[in-house]
Amino acid sequence: MSKFDRRLPRMRVQPSAGGKPKRALGVQAALEWAFRVEKAQLELPPRLDADEESRGFGLEYVLIYRAVLGCKVDGGQYKMGSYTHPDAEVIAATVAGLPDSHGGIRMALRVTELARAGMTPDWMPGAVPxxxxxxxxxxxxxxxxxxxxxxxxxxxxxxxxxxxxxxxxxxxxxPHPKQIASARRGYEDWWAALDWVRDGLVAGGMLREVEVTKVMPKARPWETS
Incomplete structure (x- = not known):
């Protein structure tokens, strides 16, 4: 059992609609749980037209993906017979729905990679040209x-x-000032994507055993370091 697994039962919990306690996680912790612990897969939809701007598919796709609220969809070739928590699949589907205004597919992959690694984007702390x-x-x-x-x-x-x-x-x-500025813009874009995912998960109300809280990583940590 990983350190993250051992920490989950001690987190603040809220009762679910069915009386079962919910795990209260910030969005970054929820992403790490879904992709790192539960091994959820990011299943991206095909673009309808290469010239057409993708706007994601958001919560509508999550509803289709889950088919019926409370019913777990078979994950197909990705699951290889193993079990992935339904809440983790909802989180993964929400990430996959990131619109182009928040980085689209590229940002979805970035968010997923960082969550699996348990990492935060490198904003070059302490860097001085x-x-x-x-x-x-x-x-x-x-x-x-x-x-x-x-x-x-x-x-x-x-x-x-x-x-x-x-x-x-x-x-x-x-390091060059432009290099530092680029790293920090990348962090801000990642933060904005997490904020979108958090709002989508809260608005969707489809998580049965996980409660996504308002806790977020620092928006501009270099201003308070």
Whole structure:
């Protein structure tokens, strides 16, 4: 039994309609339970037209997928005879319905991969751009910044005019500010997708043994780190 499995029974619970206690999970924990513990599969619908924008299929597809509320649908070739909790399949179907405005199929796959790995997107915590030499040369005397010749100049050396090279040291930013900004936009997109999934699960009301709470990952953790 994993650490996550052992933690579930100790979480706050609410009674279900049938009197059975529900597991209260934030949306990220619910996704990890569905994909990491229950091994739910992400079954994506085919696009009707390559030129037509996909808008997902949301809760309507979940209803079809479940066929009748409370009735578990056979998972076909993916299940290989094993059991997947019906609530986990509802969560997976909801993720598969992410609309293009929230990343569509690509974001659904991203959310699923992170949930299976029990990870949060890398928003590069603590990253600070630093100005460093673009290239470093190393020889037997050690390391030194690479330089480039950009011209020549006439200088007086010991009473004589000499022509010398004008050197510069090309520099760059590491990590580059654009790299940090891109990583944090990716985190924000993931967060927005989780928010959409949470709202869909709550509005759908089809989870029988899991209660998705309002708990969310930090929206912009770099602002409070």
């Amino acid at each position: 630093r100005c460093v030499p673009r290239d470093i040369h190393q020889n037997r005397y050690g390391k030194r910044a690479a330089t480039e010749v950009v011209g020549t100049a006439r200088v007086m050396v010991r009473g004589k005019w000499r022509t010398v090279d004008v050197l510069i040291c090309p520099v760059t930013w590491r």
